Amino acid sequence: MDFDIEVEGTCIDVLCPKDANFTNDLLYELKPEMARVGFDCEMHTKVCHEKETIGQRIIKHDRRFKNEVMQSMDTSTDEITYLNIDNKIIRGKRNTISSIPMTENELNEYKSMNDKAVFSIEGEITSFEARKLNENTELFTMIISDSQDSIYVKKFAKDPGDKAFMNNIKVGMHAKTKGVAQYDRFSDSVTLIANIMEYTNRVVPKDVRKDVAPLKRIELHVHSKMSTLDGIDSVKDYVDIAKKWGHKAIAITDHGNVQGFPELFKSTKDKAIKPIYGAEFTFVDQADTQIVKNPIDVSFDDAVFTVFDIETTGLSVNYDKIIEIAAVKIKNNHIIEE
DSSP, X not given: OOSOEEEETTEEEEEEOTTOTTHHHHHHHHHHHHHHTTOOOEEEEEEOTTSOOHHHHHHHHHHHHHHHXXXXXXXXXXXXXXXXXXXOOOOSOOOOGXXXXXXXXXXXXXXXXXXXXXXXXXXXXXXXXXXXXXXXXXXXXXXXXXXXXXXXXXXXXXSHHHHHHXXXXXXXXXXXXXXXXXXXXXXXXXXXXXXXXXXXXXXXOSOOOOOOOSSOOOEEEEOOTTSTTTOOSOHHHHHHXXXXXXXXXXXXEEESOOTTHHHHHHHTXXXXXXEEEEEEOOOOXXXXXXXXXXXXXXXXXXXXXXEEEEEESSSOTTTOOEEEEEEEEEETTEEEEO
16 A cells, blocks of 8 residues: 555556565465456566665654654653652751762861761762672662762662662652761762662653754754863764654764764664764865964975973963973984084
8 A cells, every 4th residue: 555556457566665575475465356356457566766665664663753752751741759668758958969078077077066977968860870799788879969069879778678679760860868978988089878768750851852843953063072172962962862852863073083983873873863974174275374484495404403392380371380491403303402
């Protein structure tokens, strides 16, 4: 039903894409059924190379389906609630992460002024890792971030219920946790050892924007973090958002380099979006470019010139100093003075 046909006399040709070999088997079954209702005809397939292939149609359908699913995820009507275990919930005022002492000295000073270093915080889980310490104990390590700061949070679990509860955590969920601040020599920072933990029933979307345009745009000029001082996010971040919005393709055009190409290749291997490999280069008109001041038309072999270098305490002309100057005089590719 999806293919065009050509009819000439009692012959019917079905126009098929090059990968629709199965059509011959279908016509073999269809011919006696046609004869049974009074159509005595020859039926053949004709390959049309210009037609979209079955594989291409599947990829297009899959891309459209993924886009619809991903766009609907952000508009979930499920209310975001906090889950807990054994009805252990955090009550009372919560602290900001930035109010927790961040160094060992600051923490010792805080403990000397207060009875104990107990804090309760709330934020987004930006990193999560589970590790088995021994036969009975698992260690769950995460980073919780709010709008201003981040902190390592660790939770030791021995009870099977606690382990199951913690293993359901996903990056992107929001969490409330209460625990004791301790200096962790392994991470060289203050870490919160959690006693009570709550987290949301699903990942909380950070960006609820959607692209509902029937004709999607294609971004042809993306600078990733591979463009020094000219880009922020990774190539994968850009590809993921373009996939989510249903874009058919995306071009990475980093400034002066192609270092983002491997990541672009990996993040588009699922064929949900077409990668366009590009770069933005700067062209210089040599006729208008002055490299040497007061040039002399003489070959290097005949010239006598001095090469010098300076060492400084930093890059600021206001606050840093020159600490060493070195120079060598060169003639005929040999150093004649230092």
